[in-house]
Amino acid sequence: MTTNLTWYGHATLCLRTPEATLLIDPFFSGNPAAPIPAQEASADYILVTHGHGDHIGDTVSIAARTGATVIANYEIINWLAAQGVQNTHPQHIGGGFHYPFGYLKLTLALHGSALPDGSYGGNPAGFLLTTTGGKKIYIAGDTGLFGDMKLIGEEGLDLAILPIGDNFTMGPEDALRAVKLLSPRYVVPIHHSTWDLIRQDAQAWAQRVEAETSASVRVLQPGQSFFI
Ligand code: NI
Ligand code: MN
Numbered sequence: 001m002t003t004n005l006t007w008y009g010h011a012t013l014c015l016r017t018p019e020a021t022l023l024i025d026p027f028f029s030g031n032p033a034a035p036i037p038a039q040e041a042s043a044d045y046i047l048v049t050h051g052h053g054d055h056i057g058d059t060v061s062i063a064a065r066t067g068a069t070v071i072a073n074y075e076i077i078n079w080l081a082a083q084g085v086q087n088t089h090p091q092h093i094g095g096g097f098h099y100p101f102g103y104l105k106l107t108l109a110l111h112g113s114a115l116p117d118g119s120y121g122g123n124p125a126g127f128l129l130t131t132t133g134g135k136k137i138y139i140a141g142d143t144g145l146f147g148d149m150k151l152i153g154e155e156g157l158d159l160a161i162l163p164i165g166d167n168f169t170m171g172p173e174d175a176l177r178a179v180k181l182l183s184p185r186y187v188v189p190i191h192h193s194t195w196d197l198i199r200q201d202a203q204a205w206a207q208r209v210e211a212e213t214s215a216s217v218r219v220l221q222p223g224q225s226f227f228i
Contacts, residue, residue: 002227003131005159008041009033009222010194011055013139013161017131020044020101023068024127024139027057033194035223038062045101048072049141050113051079051121054194060085071104075122079115093125102131107152109143111169128152135228137161138182142191145174149181157184159228160215163191164205165198172205179213186228187217 006014010031013024023043028034031054038058046068048056056076060083063070069087070080077090091097096105106125113121126141135158142163160182163169169191170178179187187209192200206217218226 003133003135003137004225004227005137005161005188006225007188007190007220007222008035011049011142011163011191012057013190014041014043015129015137017101017133019132020099022047022101022129023062025049025055025057025141026059026062027054029058031057031194033222039065042066043068045099046070047104047127047139048076048080049109049126049139050111050124051076051115051119052113052142053116055142056116063087071099073106073113073122073125075120076113076115079119079121093123096128100132102129104129107138107140108146108148109141110146111142111144128155130155135159137228138184140170140178142169145170145178147181149178153182153184157182159186159188160184161188161190164189164200164202165192165194166200167197169198172200172208175205176209176212179209179215183213184215187215188220188226189217 004016011025015022024047028038074090105128109124111124113124127139129137164175
């Protein structure tokens with residue numbers, strides 16, 4: 001009962017569980033780091049952390065092609081439904097739901113969430129997934145550091161997926177502090193090096209994290225996968 005994680009560059013991820021393929025923040029068109037075009041992405045579910053264009057990305061077209069169910073906050077779901085997305089499931093921060101692939105809860109994120117046309121996108125979120133096999137995976141979304149990451153860490157995380165790019169989200173220093181609050185077994189850094197503005201040395205960050213915490217860092221290249 002393993003779960004496979006693929007990073008498609010920026011904040012775009014694919015989680016393949018035994019039950020379903022989850023595409024997270026599917027930003028392919030206009031993403032210089034994306035190793036595949038949007039047309040090649042597969043999904044049973046699409047999870048969207050917030051309304052910004054580099055996260056909602058190709059959600060509408062991929063949902064139309066695959067029939068995937070989109071999971072996001074209530075405001076984003078209403079906006080997507082108005083764009084013609086058929087299958088949706090709204091949630092909100094603090095709320096969880098049992099899906100065939102596991103229990104998914106929306107978590108706090110310190111960020112914005114305006115949609116590409118300026119519509120209100122509600123509050124930004126992260127995701128905490130408990131797979132049917134019992135693995136806990138935290139996807140922070142775009143966020144600054146916050147002390148309540150300690151509460152999330154108390155759930156016992158197998159994997160934390162954290163932004164380290166700085167400028168728009170946590171940078172390397174605060175992401176290291178986040179690892180200390182979250183205490184995950186594994187960490188994957190994302191939301192970095194897509195553009196020069198958020199370029200970071202992920203390997204150097206990984207060395208610091210592994211020196212100062214008990215977490216193991218998996219530095220992926222866009223298109224690379226790892227099993228947890
Ligand atoms: Ni954002
Ligand atoms: Mn972003």
